[in-house]
Amino acid sequence: MRRAAIARSRVEANRTQHLFGGTLHVHGPNPRRMNTQEPWPPAPVIRGLRMAVVKHPLTFRTPAMTSRDTLTEKPTWFLVAEDSQGRIGVGECSLIPGLSLELSSEAEAALRRVASSGCLDAMAVPASCPAVRFAVETAAWDLHGGGRGVIAESAFAAGEQPIDINGLVWMASTEHMLGQFERLAEQGFTTLKCKVGALDWHEELNMLHQVREQCPADAFTLRVDANGAFSKVGMDETQRRLESLANLGVHSIEQPLLPSDRDGLAALCEANVLPIALDESLIGVHALTERMRLLDHVRPQHLVLKPSLLGGLDSATVWSRLAEQRGIGWWVTSALESNVGLAAIAQWVAVQPALHDPKTAVPQGLGTGGLFTNNVPGNLSVQKGTLTLNPTVPRDETTWRQALEGAQRHDPGCGCGINHGES
Template structure:
């Protein structure tokens, strides 16, 4: 039986610059601060993880500062004894409540170590098909109606099979103009929890726009509003921020508060938890966290598993940040992307890090 004994851990505090600012329903991002974990075992193998919390708690309660502050404790829990499998990570972290993104950073790095120990790719280690071509969707930040129409047209020309619009309750005119310009486009919208129960009539109005899904209209803990909306709307509801544990996925199914789950391993505590949620999801796809290529490499590995109901949220890494952290970019061609074990650029990682810390 394969076991992993950890030898050292380093954190890199990295700032990446977007090629174009990304505006969600409640936040604007021009730079992405992210934390990269480099985990080394006794055999000299290196696994990477990414802590994708944001600088402020607008998405979940975690932040980059809280993630980094908790990391020494998490590493001590993992390094206390050899690890017999990646599932041991969740077991060691059980005494720590919440902090899913901090946990996921270590979970991802440990998965990479075990895949290397088994001399296989992470995709194959998870049970996926590493040769699979993965269909992609395009996520577009909030903008004017004119700019959004132009961006949707470009995304369709590039072959993307699902277009996600970041919208707030004040964006009816944007949605109207996009649908008028592209009557048959595979559209959805993501509200990042910016709607309130008083906005339900507005959602019923948007229900007429023939969308694939409405993602996270209400705040993460507003289960009753999601349940009520799901019973009234023809457009399926997708939950994102609401699903932070396997129990949340079960609650959604029990309450019939949504029909689709946006699985993000980082939001769930790691790849092990994401596999559990996948097994009980009525329908799922994979979203992104504005992460570097390191986090995307692990999301892509998960995407090679069978069962995706919709194209994943992923543009090519060449289109995202001015500089990324991998030696090679992931490229979207004709609306699809292929998984590969692209190496981390040590030079870029160390150059773009504003600080490093040994745990």
């Protein structure tokens, strides 16, 4: 298979051997992957760094309710790395409790192991810690790009071209949700997404009818996300609900059933009453053969990729290519990261050919930066249904440099976790 050949090429150029948790890994970046078909190579391995971990839980302005639970705070850490030239790379590890594979204690311990090694090597991080791997990967790309917060050059990173995004309606009372729909439409969003499955279904359906009256299908795209909630009601009722949503001209539904119900998801996708997008089903599926088996069994119409839940940008790229090979659409959403993680994801999105082809381009789920009371400073802004980056806004490195005070630099050749003193 073509993908397998690509996977092998990743370990053929600039081979590097190292130990992490007693396991030998061999890998290295392959410049040949930098072409229009394979636009995202694995992150570079960078050694001899001074590193620190900054704990910074994100606090929601308003409790974030889904069909699973309600979030008031989000465990978050920043991995800060400084090279011998004084340049700083920053990566974010942010968890969604109950959805992320890592527990908070596991994530922090893994980050501190990385920091003590003085080495950024994303593929040395176990697959069981996808958010940690995302942090290491994006910190490495940040340093590779000169420590400017730019991980990929593009018209978006240059501030010349925005990314179309959807407006997100958080679950609340139907009255409050209708108010959110109205405000998002006034702000210029033409793709709107809401959660379903936590309230009484007839209330939710009535609300969506009212939304359609104000936001007609010829002018507004409507997506819904059940977070697996329809598994509670059985297949017959799920089919009826999908039919009701299809009658409203809904674009798609994310994860109507729990990931464990692959047969049920496959049946819904085959019936195709309403296009199905897999989201949570992708989490924890690491091996290439298992990913292929999942997609070939369920045959979804779309995938929703959240890089920090899937193992990083490189891992999300693999999912996207598997989807494209099968004629499956895909788009990207944040996992509610701060401005640091959101900027990295958006820059990766900006260089994905499929997301800029008029035949396949769809709005992305990247408008979540305003959710927190204590977000870190950034250069992203949402304007009229688009996400823009202002490259003239300098990065505030005060917090990062303070965190590095007293940290030890390692020898360029080491990755062993032993402090060698200042070099």
